[in-house]
Amino acid sequence: MMSLVGLLHSLRRSLLHLEGKLLQSAGFDGHLAPALALNGPRLQLQPQQDEHLDEEQQSPEQPPGILDNIMWMAAPKKRRSIEINRTRRRAVEKLIKVKDNVVPCLECGHLKQKHVLCGFCYEKVRRETSLIRIQINAQEGGPLKAPATETVVLYEGEMPGDQDQDKRIVERARKRPTWFT
Amino acid sequence: MATACTGRGLSFLRSLTRHVRGTALSGRPPAGLHTSAALEVNKNWERRNLQLYPPQLPGEPRRAAEVHHCRRQIKYSKDKMWYLAKMIRGLSIDQAITQLEFNDKKGAKIVKEVLLEAQDMAVKNHNVEYKSNLYIAESHSGKGKYLKRIRYHGRGMFGIMDKVYCHYFVKLVEGPPPAAEPRTGLDQAQEYLLGLRSRTVRHSL
Numbered sequence: 001m002m003s004l005v006g007l008l009h010s011l012r013r014s015l016l017h018l019e020g021k022l023l024q025s026a027g028f029d030g031h032l033a034p035a036l037a038l039n040g041p042r043l044q045l046q047p048q049q050d051e052h053l054d055e056e057q058q059s060p061e062q063p064p065g066i067l068d069n070i071m072w073m074a075a076p077k078k079r080r081s082i083e084i085n086r087t088r089r090r091a092v093e094k095l096i097k098v099k100d101n102v103v104p105c106l107e108c109g110h111l112k113q114k115h116v117l118c119g120f121c122y123e124k125v126r127r128e129t130s131l132i133r134i135q136i137n138a139q140e141g142g143p144l145k146a147p148a149t150e151t152v153v154l155y156e157g158e159m160p161g162d163q164d165q166d167k168r169i170v171e172r173a174r175k176r177p178t179w180f181t
Numbered sequence: 182m183a184t185a186c187t188g189r190g191l192s193f194l195r196s197l198t199r200h201v202r203g204t205a206l207s208g209r210p211p212a213g214l215h216t217s218a219a220l221e222v223n224k225n226w227e228r229r230n231l232q233l234y235p236p237q238l239p240g241e242p243r244r245a246a247e248v249h250h251c252r253r254q255i256k257y258s259k260d261k262m263w264y265l266a267k268m269i270r271g272l273s274i275d276q277a278i279t280q281l282e283f284n285d286k287k288g289a290k291i292v293k294e295v296l297l298e299a300q301d302m303a304v305k306n307h308n309v310e311y312k313s314n315l316y317i318a319e320s321h322s323g324k325g326k327y328l329k330r331i332r333y334h335g336r337g338m339f340g341i342m343d344k345v346y347c348h349y350f351v352k353l354v355e356g357p358p359p360a361a362e363p364r365t366g367l368d369q370a371q372e373y374l375l376g377l378r379s380r381t382v383r384h385s386l
Contacts (some may be wrong), residue, residue, distance in 0.1 A: 089260070090267075094264075095264060095267060095268065096264050096265065096267075096268040096284065096286075098268065098272075098280055099279075099280060099283055102279050102280075102283060111279055111282065111283075113283060
């Protein structure tokens with residue numbers, strides 16, 4: 001925390017500096033105000049004065065602190081009224097758009113988006129898959145014991161076919177679901 | 182009888198009568214008794230369902246059935262809930278449920294539950310024949326009772342953080358949704374002028 005004296009000094013410096021800048025921008029040929037070395041952008045309007053600043057007026061004082069820096073933080077000037085706020089929050093682009101790409105699923109009849117899988121059908125398949133996986137885990141008995149062959153799932157009353165000779169058989173004790181071809 | 186004359190007896194009788202008066206009123210505390218903020222909620226939206234109309238005359242057009250439903254103290258922001266409420270205004274109930282099902286916001290799930298509850302209430306209690314023959318007449322969100330917490334900043338500064346809650350209100354009316362008339366900018370301007378012209382200057386000469 002700055003001492004009171006230091007605070008007063010920096011306030012005085014910043015006020016003088018502001019005064020000088022105002023006079024310069026008003027068009028005054030002023031070397032009246034003390035010019036300090038700034039961290040901000042140089043003024044483009046009067047190139048002659050810049051040279052003068054560089055050569056002659058080196059500030060003997062301390063380098064400018066945060067309070068003297070012209071690049072101070074932006075702050076709102078006025079409170080935004082509720083009308084302004086409402087027009088911004090309720091603008092058409094911020095409202096939620098009504099979707100028109102929702103169609104019923106041909107398999108189950110639940111609603112789905114056109115480019116997305118039906119959630120109900122996916123859940124149904126996921127459940128059966130998890131039961132098959134439980135069966136596989138029971139057969140393998142532990143981690144990292146998967147055989148290096150393909151797997152085929154057989155339901156009740158099904159015999160392995162010609163193509164299933166070299167495959168690992170996983171049996172499920174229920175009839176084959178209609179969607180599992 | 183003899184105790185009624187003493188001070189303690191009188192105060193005992195007074196406390197009895199206060200208790201009796203308190204139970205006679207339906208749920209509201211007796212006037213003059215200070216209660217905490219948590220008890221001072223108003224249930225006006227729920228009370229709208231209790232309104233009874235007189236029986237309709239034979240020639241009158243049939244009054245459409247209405248259901249008012251709400252959910253209180255939802256852990257969500259009223260401003261965020263407003264967008265969902267605005268989206269479903271004027272839609273039929275099936276359309277509204279469809280839109281909410283495919284919306285990713287947290288409030289969408291809650292609003293969908295409220296709509297399904299209201300639809301169920303309409304069919305069971307409010308003499309609605311077809312559950313799809315409903316549309317959303319009114320739908321808005323309101324501010325609930327907030328909890329306050331401390332948010333610590335640097336340099337010993339702190340802010341008071343609000344844990345926001347909101348209410349959601351919906352009114353379903355029986356029938357097909359009314360066709361929305363598009364209001365152009367010209368219509369709005371004309372309405373504004375009409376409003377300005379119909380002002381009365383009071384206490385003028």
